Amino acid sequence: MQHALRSHDTFSAVFCMLDLKVLGAACGEVLGEVAALLREGDVMAICAKALRGARKRQRGYSL
Secondary structure, eight states: OOOOOOOOOOOOOOOOOHHHHOOOOOOOOHHHHHHHOOOOTTOOOOOOHHTOOOTTTTEEEEO
């Protein structure tokens, strides 16, 4: 068996099957828990693409 990287099409198919509302809620919970661990002066990196408003326009959702 070969251990090759998965293709763009495979990742696209998997991500298209996800319920974005559920994924968003789960990510929000995780980020909330991480934020609760931060102390004054700590920094948490956030995806710049989301902050810039980059979107996958054909499907109408953020990256």
